[in-house]
Amino acid sequence: MTHGAVMPFCKGCGHSNILKKLNDALGLLQLDPHDVCLVTDIGCIGLADALFDKVHTVHTTHGRSTGFATGIAVADKVLASGKLKTIVLIGDGGSMIGLLHIVNAALMNVDVTVIVANNFLFGMTGGQTSSLTPEHFNTITSPFGSMNPSLDICQIADASKAGFIARKTATDKDLTETISEAITFNGFAIVEVLELCTEHGTKRNEIKGNMLAKMAEDEGHEIGVIKNSHARPEFSKKYETDVHSHKGDIKPHKYISPQFNHDLRSPNEIIISGSAGERVQSTAAMFTEAALMCGLHVTQKNDNPVTQGSGFSLSEVIISPQEINFTGVSSADYVVVVSENGLKEIQGQDIFNRINEKTIFIIDETLTIEKKGLNLVVLPLRRLCGSDKAAVGAFDYVIRKFEPFPHEPFKQLLAKRFGEYGKIFKEEFYNLF
Amino acid sequence: MIFIAAAKTKRKSFFIQTILSNFVKLVLHYYYGITMNSQNQKLALRSGNQMTAEGAIKAGCKFFAGYPITPASGIYKGLIDLLPLNNGIAISSPDEISALAYCVGASMRGVKAMTATSGPGWALMIETVQYALITETPVVISVVQRLGPCTGGATQGAQGDILITEFATSGGYTIPVLYPSTAKECYELTIEAFNWAEKYRTPVVLLSDKEIGMTTESVDYNKLKISAPEHRHLISENDADFSEWKMYGFDSPGMIAKFAPVGSKVKVTATGSAHNTKGSLKKNDPETLAVLKHLEDKIRAHKDEMSLVKEDHEEGADTLIISFGITARTMKDSVANLRKQGCKVSSLTIYCMFPVPEKAILKAAIGCKNIFIAEENFSGQYRMIIAPLLKNYNVYGINKLGTMITPNEITERIMKL
Numbered sequence: 001m002t003h004g005a006v007m008p009f010c011k012g013c014g015h016s017n018i019l020k021k022l023n024d025a026l027g028l029l030q031l032d033p034h035d036v037c038l039v040t041d042i043g044c045i046g047l048a049d050a051l052f053d054k055v056h057t058v059h060t061t062h063g064r065s066t067g068f069a070t071g072i073a074v075a076d077k078v079l080a081s082g083k084l085k086t087i088v089l090i091g092d093g094g095s096m097i098g099l100l101h102i103v104n105a106a107l108m109n110v111d112v113t114v115i116v117a118n119n120f121l122f123g124m125t126g127g128q129t130s131s132l133t134p135e136h137f138n139t140i141t142s143p144f145g146s147m148n149p150s151l152d153i154c155q156i157a158d159a160s161k162a163g164f165i166a167r168k169t170a171t172d173k174d175l176t177e178t179i180s181e182a183i184t185f186n187g188f189a190i191v192e193v194l195e196l197c198t199e200h201g202t203k204r205n206e207i208k209g210n211m212l213a214k215m216a217e218d219e220g221h222e223i224g225v226i227k228n229s230h231a232r233p234e235f236s237k238k239y240e241t242d243v244h245s246h247k248g249d250i251k252p253h254k255y256i257s258p259q260f261n262h263d264l265r266s267p268n269e270i271i272i273s274g275s276a277g278e279r280v281q282s283t284a285a286m287f288t289e290a291a292l293m294c295g296l297h298v299t300q301k302n303d304n305p306v307t308q309g310s311g312f313s314l315s316e317v318i319i320s321p322q323e324i325n326f327t328g329v330s331s332a333d334y335v336v337v338v339s340e341n342g343l344k345e346i347q348g349q350d351i352f353n354r355i356n357e358k359t360i361f362i363i364d365e366t367l368t369i370e371k372k373g374l375n376l377v378v379l380p381l382r383r384l385c386g387s388d389k390a391a392v393g394a395f396d397y398v399i400r401k402f403e404p405f406p407h408e409p410f411k412q413l414l415a416k417r418f419g420e421y422g423k424i425f426k427e428e429f430y431n432l433f
Numbered sequence: 434m435i436f437i438a439a440a441k442t443k444r445k446s447f448f449i450q451t452i453l454s455n456f457v458k459l460v461l462h463y464y465y466g467i468t469m470n471s472q473n474q475k476l477a478l479r480s481g482n483q484m485t486a487e488g489a490i491k492a493g494c495k496f497f498a499g500y501p502i503t504p505a506s507g508i509y510k511g512l513i514d515l516l517p518l519n520n521g522i523a524i525s526s527p528d529e530i531s532a533l534a535y536c537v538g539a540s541m542r543g544v545k546a547m548t549a550t551s552g553p554g555w556a557l558m559i560e561t562v563q564y565a566l567i568t569e570t571p572v573v574i575s576v577v578q579r580l581g582p583c584t585g586g587a588t589q590g591a592q593g594d595i596l597i598t599e600f601a602t603s604g605g606y607t608i609p610v611l612y613p614s615t616a617k618e619c620y621e622l623t624i625e626a627f628n629w630a631e632k633y634r635t636p637v638v639l640l641s642d643k644e645i646g647m648t649t650e651s652v653d654y655n656k657l658k659i660s661a662p663e664h665r666h667l668i669s670e671n672d673a674d675f676s677e678w679k680m681y682g683f684d685s686p687g688m689i690a691k692f693a694p695v696g697s698k699v700k701v702t703a704t705g706s707a708h709n710t711k712g713s714l715k716k717n718d719p720e721t722l723a724v725l726k727h728l729e730d731k732i733r734a735h736k737d738e739m740s741l742v743k744e745d746h747e748e749g750a751d752t753l754i755i756s757f758g759i760t761a762r763t764m765k766d767s768v769a770n771l772r773k774q775g776c777k778v779s780s781l782t783i784y785c786m787f788p789v790p791e792k793a794i795l796k797a798a799i800g801c802k803n804i805f806i807a808e809e810n811f812s813g814q815y816r817m818i819i820a821p822l823l824k825n826y827n828v829y830g831i832n833k834l835g836t837m838i839t840p841n842e843i844t845e846r847i848m849k850l
Binding site for chain 1: 474475476477478495496498503514517518520521522524526527528530531534535536537538539540541542543544546560561564587588644647648649650651654694695696697698700701702703704705706713714759762763765766836837839840841
């Protein structure tokens with residue numbers, strides 16, 4: 001803290017005491033000021049920045065201080081020196097609007113110390129009720145006493161598996177020690193400090209500093225150092241063992257250098273529709289990959305219900321010798337339908353507006369399309385390929401029958417995925433040609 | 434055609450086949466514009482989202498925090514896989530507010546950071562975007578648009594977040610917005626977005642949409658145009674200019690102060706409140722007001738170098754079509770159709786949506802009478818922005834809600850005139 005700094009707070013305000021104790025704690029710990037970052041929230045406690053002229057100060061938005069601090073701490077511990085001590089100063093109001101940042105920082109166990117300066121109300125804006133205002137406590141917006149019990153933020157921290165949790169009052173003799181312990185703690189620590197707002201709190205309530213602990217206890221809130229346990233590793237240690245050490249398992253991307261020729265002269269547009277879980281989209285992806293192995297340009301668009309694992313599954317594929325601009329299928333060359341769900345979907349969508357007189361409809365033998373005048377090819381796909389490979393069979397059929405590109409690359413991909421090509425489908429299927 | 438058949442059957446001897454297939458390639462290339470099996474192709478099927486993730490890695494991104502949302506989740510997944518392999522870290526956040534706050538925090542610590550979301554998530558991030566803007570903290574936010582308002586249509590595309598991404602600050606500051614139209618451009622412009630964030634110390638939005646983000650397409654990695662990654666300009670106490678350095682200092686509108694990361698030997702004073710050049714809160718102080726103005730000036734001063742567009746000019750054209758993102762691709766097909774029908778038409782693809790590339794737009798408009806702006810929203814959001822520039826032209830919108838505008842829809846609209 002700047003030597004001789006004048007506190008910007010009202011006479012008797014607990015904030016002055018908290019900041020003095022924090023300053024004492026930093027002195028006690030003999031931390032290099034460049035290795036300390038104070039992250040302050042909105043409200044009177046957020047005026048602290050100007051008082052600390054050596055350590056880094058980051059004054060944030062309301063409630064979000066712990067969120068910013070989490071980013072700073074993770075980046076420091078995982079990607080930088082790892083020496084930084086990140087300390088959040090937040091009020092009772094901020095701690096509720098930013099509760100999920102506190103909860104998640106505790107769950108992550110990032111090396112952040114959160115000091116909640118709890119004076120039971122929003123002071124800077126005129127003394128309104130906060131979620132940490134005790135029941136029956138009078139504020140400007142609860143003139144007859146606050147209706148709700150106050151939130152026990154230490155219990156929330158406990159439920160969020162925080163390692164260090166303390167609830168103190170601003171006048172506690174050992175507050176410096178408790179704050180020091182919290183800062184030293186390698187992982188998430190929270191210290192709630194009960195204090196008085198002399199402008200708005202004491203005027204409306206019969207209350208003195210020495211009554212704070214009792215008030216908390218009356219609310220059922222524990223006082224003192226509630227938890228000090230290093231049972232959980234700090235975030236960066238956990239990241240090292242749980243993620244970083246597995247990075248060798250991540251498969252590198254594969255690239256394709258086209259090995260096959262094609263003689264496709266204009267784009268082919270294909271719509272395939274079937275049921276979720278029946279490899280519609282993944283087979284479409286194999287088809288596009290095979291096309292890519294021939295040096296074709298491709299696009300693939302998938303559609304399915306938001307639940308993903310149920311109902312229809314649809315892919316729109318374009319393969320083209322030229323660059324593809326518009327990625328929609330506007331005049332399909334092939335419409336492939338392999339299941340009832342798939343049929344329902346194409347009938348529901350405007351697919352009949354996206355075909356032409358040459359469009360070939362390939363449908364499973366179990367399905368009937370009412371619409372007249374279609375170039376229908378009815379195949380026993382589900383019977384000969386199985387329901388899970390009807391889409392695979394359909395694409396295989398399209399490639400072999402209509403030869404948009406050589407069959408070989410698709411065959412290779414199928415063999416890689418399902419084993420020997422000649423044994424993927426029932427023998428009868430291979431004889432369809 | 435005989436040659437094609439010969440090449441296809443592959444029954445000839447290797448020698449003959451090679452000669453024939455090379456001849457076929459030549460013929461195809463010459464007459465049909467088809468290039469076959471170039472040996473130096475490095476192809477892959479990639480979505481725009483995947484390419485954004487890969488572009489981020491190339492740009493030097495080391496930190497990603499994500500919250501799932503369709504259609505942006507592919508970027509999140511991409512970087513969860515890629516960052517650990519590239520000396521970085523990707524983490525999951527409990528909401529979008531945290532996602533961006535984590536990123537801004539990480540950036541303050543000195544690492545390049547990014548998050549990705551869609552309209553509903555962007556709505557939650559707006560406060561934190563402003564924080565990044567006023568603290569001049571580089572960060573990249575990819576906004577993959579879906580149908581709005583509100584939850585809208587998670588799996589439906591749209592170009593309806595143009596105004597909400599840009600006009601997200603109290604005070605109306607320019608947030609640079611880049612908008613690729615292909616998976617390839619997602620890669621290239623993600624690098625640009627990071628470079629701008631670093632160069633101008635600002636949040637940058639990489640706008641895309643469901644169709645670009647989630648559609649997979651062939652990408653030739655050997656054709657990527659890769660800008661050199663911009664490194665963050667850091668201040669150190671050994672620098673000659675250290676004694677004059679201030680966190681938010683400037684001596685000209687275009688000047689951007691060097692950055693001091695939290696944790697370095699240079700004390701950081703960062704704040705989301707109006708502040709002077711040192712970062713101290715000063716109400717109604719001329720220096721503080723100058724800092725607030727400089728936040729905008731520093732972007733405007735670099736407007737010309739940020740003007741990224743692609744012009745397809747046709748001599749004698751009296752019609753210009755302007756578009757961006759997924760609709761720019763539709764426009765390309767439509768322009769080809771129109772020209773085939775004898776229509777003289779020029780087109781302009783906008784990559785830098787904001788700051789508005791005013792000069793490039795006016796240049797493309799020279800000689801034209803009619804200007805069409807095609808975008809997948811019903812109100813003509815970008816048209817509202819650029820129409821005041823085009824007072825001397827007939828300006829029309831081609832708009833649609835819920836599905837992609839088709840090439841025919843553009844063509845028919847223009848033919849109708």
